[in-house]
């Protein structure tokens with residue numbers, strides 16, 4: 693899996709926060725921000741300005757670290773679920789094809 697560089701990572705921060713990051717990009721984004729303090733800081737700042745303001749308006753308390761890691765977890769879980777669904781569909785399709793071919797050959801004989 694190709695590593696994400698800082699320029700790429702910074703471009704994807706707003707996509708990540710807007711839930712527009714797809715596929716392996718979510719993993720590569722997390723991987724990079726986990727190991728790159730400057731991108732993590734940039735992400736934290738943008739997350740704070742997006743989420744923190746909403747919390748200020750509603751007056752609820754806001755734990756930055758917790759909220760950010762929760763947000764990250766949700767993004768990863770969504771992606772994992774999608775991969776599982778796709779794998780499940782592939783299995784059903786393969787079984788369906790086998791059944792169709794089975795009927796075809798059975799009927800042909």
Ligand SMILES: [Zn+2]
Nearest residue numbers: 698701728731
């Ligand atoms: Zn970086």
